[in-house]
Amino acid sequence: MRSFEVATHSFASSALEDLWLLRGEKATLEEKRSDRGFALTSLDASGFHITGSDSERHCPWLPRSLASDLDAAAEQLEAERQRLVTDAIECLRGFELQEEVRLRVRSSVRATSSEGGSHTAGSIMVAVAGRFGHGALSIVASSRSMNSELDLLREALRADEPLTQPHGDEPLVFTNGSGGVLLHEAIGHASQSRPVAADCPSWLEVYDDPAFPSLGESPIDDCGLPATTELLSGSGSPRSWRRESFRDAPLRRMTNLVVRCAEESASLPLRRIEILLVSGGHYDAATDRVSLVISRADLVDGNERAPLRPFTLDEDRKHILRALRGTRGATAKYPGVICFDEGQRLPVGTASPDLLVDSLWR
């Protein structure tokens, strides 16, 4: 359904990104990217019309204040980004790296200007990817949550025990907010293409909440409109317009997926798989299936705990939702998700209580 509430507006984006390679004690800056540009966007019955450039000289329509607002916000973030680079390198050196690890630190600023006023928002993202003995791991964090995400990485990397193959009949407990990643795919993306309310258990509430203090936090969307909270497990779907850069058309995408549950409803089975980190996920609207790559999980049996080999869950979406059993504990922020869909890569915040799910292997 088209929406015509979007007024003609100017949009600007700016990003700075460093890629570092770490081998042992040595840290090398391999790649350094900057990107800055502007787009004039209008909407009529035939769709969005966007004119953009990365050169101000090609943008005669550009409001003078938009470029200066963008640059001021980017400059403000730059000192923080540099500090995070230093902190993250120091932290990673503490892991006595055996193999190469890639550290990517990216700051991005988006600015909109329309008749309703102007708005600027910025975020910093840290991604660590590499082999740490257990296989590839990655985290995505905002500057605000960087320290706790690095703690999580330390936790994930703590063990040198041999890895156990998952058997397949244990229930799953998504800890540390990782249940939000499962529901990002099974409810968030699914709600963009079909009604999902009838498939969701009544005790579960899943929101797209742009105001939630996490990776996607933004009170104004990328078309200059107030961002609204939507109940995705009801009849809602993401309403915020988002775009990766000035080159991209606005799409309605998730900002922060937040799972809430009125009351704690699940008790922990003695034998279970506890999931800590998810390195990738996908929802296929054609097949209505969800796949999730679990990069860090433990098999827990009473007081015993054994780390598992990375594994993939690939299951029918409705079957997953039928297997949801309840939640435990407070809502925890997951490091975050880089959501890649329709050619645009967007950071999405994720938060959830621990989520108990029946075994998904059949």
Add this chain to the structure above:
Amino acid sequence: MIRYLKHGRSFRSESASGGPATIELSEHGFALEDDGLFSCGSLESDSAIVEPDRSAAVAIAAAVSAPLPPNVLVERRVVVSGSAQHAIESDEPICQSRTWTENFVRVHLSLMNRRHRLRSMIDLGAGAPSQIPLEHVPRIARAMADWNGEHRSTPGGVSVTLPPDISAALLVHLAVFPSLRSGLGLTQSNHNVFRFDGYGTLIEEHPLSDDFPPNFFRPSFRSRPTRVWFHIDTVAENSNLGAWDYRAEALLGPIRSGNGRIALGLLCRALDEAVFAVEIDLDADGWLRAISGTSSERTWFPFAAGSWGRTLLVRL
């Protein structure tokens, strides 16, 4: 030090979940490689680049969307038409200073038959709108509409033809196997428009070998160039491939490769016009034995750094 400059203009017509959109961009960027560090960014520039062909892009977008049969819809469509001026300034032996210009048209189409939970994607490319091989789209859409959900196990003892759009995608995966490079006579070919690599070096014919590819791919000024084979092609044999039992009509999902195997999900049409889904999953030796004929006509597709599709006869 190697300095790369790009000035480009493009017009894009998109249709996706956010609705239809047109995007007209002028981009001016640089990339610098100096002592191992790759850096890139935007440039302020007065450069005037020739305007992209908007009407051709709109006409192609309409052509690929309009005649779709019932039950088949466009999930995503991107048509882009543009031109780019490239310049290399180098004091390193790997490349010489050079400037060159390219015009390009690209089409990405994702078609879906939601009733049967079926998706097929196709990518087309050329140096001019009139050269885009649009004829593949109606064939794919028709097969998706005609499919009634039938799956067949991998047929043995039958011959299947793979059309150029499918064989071009397959070739990129086959080229990974050393035994297939020589066994199938895979070669780096050339293209009359996309003549230069990411360092402005002329792309010349070269048999695919175990050596590093001689050319570098730079899909954007924001990407560090990497060595890849360009415009991969196989040996042409004849235009009459002989009898076939099934004709592949559409590629279902991405080609999967791993553990020494390459698997294709296909919609095929039999001689009696029945349409069914089938998977062909072979190891390198299996593909070497199975590919038994190639057409002399070829069509270029924008898979990886380019590949030439020919109708292939595969005997299973």
